[in-house]
Amino acid sequence: MKNVVLFGASGNIGKQTLEILKTNKNKFKLIAISVGKRINDLETILEEFKDIKTVYSSVSIENLKNKFTKINFVSNNIEELIYNDAHIIVNALSGFFGLKITLEAIKKEKILLNANKESFVVAGNLIQELQQKFVKAKIYPVDSEHCAIFQCLEVDNQINNIYLTASGGPFRNLTLEEIKNVNLKDALNHPNWNMGSKITIDSATMFNKAFEILEAYHLFKTKNIITLVHPNSIIHSMVEFKDGSIKAQLSVPDMKQVINYFFNYPDRVEFTNQKNLNFKETLNLQLKEIDQNRFIPIKMALGCLDEYNSKAICMNAANEVCVEAFLNNEIEFYQITEIVSKIFHTTQKINYNNYNDICAFDKKVRELTISLIKGDK
Template sequence: MKSIFIAGISGSIGQQALEVLKKEWFKDNFKIVGGSVYKSWDKLKEAINKYSLKSVGIVESNENISKTFNGCRVFTGVDAVERSMEFCNPDYSLIATSGFSGVQNTLKAIDVSQRVCLANKESIVCGGNYVLDYAAKLKREIIPIDSEHSAIFQLLMGETSTPEKIILTASGGSLRDYPVEALENVSVDEVLNHPVWSMGKRITVDSASMVNKSLELFEAYYLFKIKNIDVAINRNSRIHSMVQFSDGVIKMHYGLADMKIPIAFSISYPERNFVFDKPDFFSENIHFEKVDFDRYPSLKLAYSILGDAPLQNAFNAADEIAVDSFLKGSIKFADIYRTIYKTVNEIQKQFLFSKSLKFHNIDDILKVDKISRNIAKKYIMEVIE
């Protein structure tokens, strides 16, 4: 029986991973030994009691938490996730933490686990080549969980030919049918009303702006070492991605829009042991639309910086700051793109040497992220004033 640690156990992906691990084959082959949360101590206590966890981490807490709870070692503070992961020394680590903080979670997972089931796209977006090079050096497996990258990963299984093109699919998000001129003043509730997927708040906002697809563009470039990447809108999210080969053949990954499917595959790979509902493909049309860059300017910007690790890092940092401000009602939806654009341009001025620069250490990754966040915060303060 293999041990597994879930970083971000209380979040959307973490909770769905727990559902997967309850299923017959999974509960017979895996034991959850640890997990982490950002600040939800109640949910963490619940997980400790339910799964008899060996070690847990909580990053931020207002409570006076002891070092043990019900026989479980408890780590607190900014490095709590990494320390609890190291304490557990799991066979597999599933990284479901959101945002830039996941970079260091992933690096620790590579240190201690043979397989990293990766749902934190920022690990590759912000670190560029660094995280994947580090995993290769230690001979660790990284299996992507994002539905698009899981799809591409599966489509390339058994292939010896490199595809000419990757085609990422997108739902178009909650605002896909709004007039472009109306996007400036949409409400938070409108943005969070996703037509297909059930996700966390940040990723739902990012879906509406296609920042999420921008991050997936960066991630696909590093994971599959291909720069020729298109994006197509598939409204019902039945086609999760495609690969096109030199003979014109296009392979498509078809399936229901449910994150438990790629989560399960990342754990059971190379086998398929997850039993789930089957789509009725006779009753659904497969239809694709081109992306309108006037509606999704963030994606256009993303293409212009593809392969430039510091600028991709800045892109993500600015979005994290801007989305948080939008969700708090401090800025407008359209200000998210403006914040990203401003930040990327400022970082480009400061790092003129950075074209296709490779990150060689975590300190440089952290430095660019910190500078980018300060630029984004300063710009947002100007917008608010």
């Protein structure tokens, strides 16, 4: 029996993780969760998973405290949920906030199922240094593309190229001029994946793929990353080797496949409501390299593949602020890329390699972005 701590239980990845855990209670025990501000399903979760001993929430839940008296409800120091008796940490937190969980899980040498790609975007070098120091820690990427790459790797053969696939989002066929007419409803309508609002917008702008490039760079230690538009999201990514052969991982687009794979790694185990590819139907595997002049975030990310992380930090921070502003109808969709690009190109290359310095620079960029959105000089 392995003890599991789930950060971000109320988000999309968190909910799918709970589905996997619900049908595997003989193998995994959920002992702690975080839900942040989204507490609508919390009571149901606590009724279902009787072994939970601690809950992190950033809002008041006095009614649940009175009902579940044996559970410790906390609102500070979220990283303290990583107990010594925990075996697996699932980091399904969205955004920069998830970085502290990634770092703490490594320091405590846990198995980390990491869906927080921002950790690698802003602190990839720091994570690698910590992994060299805390050698028992293991990180598995809960992301369909990086899970695919992981499965395609060969121990004795070096990577020649990584082909990172992208659906292209709902606006893959629109020009830069045409996206000026995009509204919030359109941007939240992803053609293939059911995701939270933030990552759905990131997919539409292609910032999500930009962040995945940086994650792949740090995870698999290569700059040879080529992004391909693949509208059907059947091929989740590919690895090319020196002899020109390419291995690809294919499956129906479903994040539960990824979560289930790493929970049971190295075994492959069927999961409830699993859907398999149907080869009685014609599969369209159309692939085309992404136009970096159309999807500028891709070009920005490829410009961050070095030892300096200041531009990656600024890209992530500015994007988080801009996406929130767009969701609140404060800016237009096309302005997300414009504002982030402006800040990105005025940022000097500096390496921030400790948590406090990364946080300080992240805060500075957020303040600058808010100022630009408000039109301050």
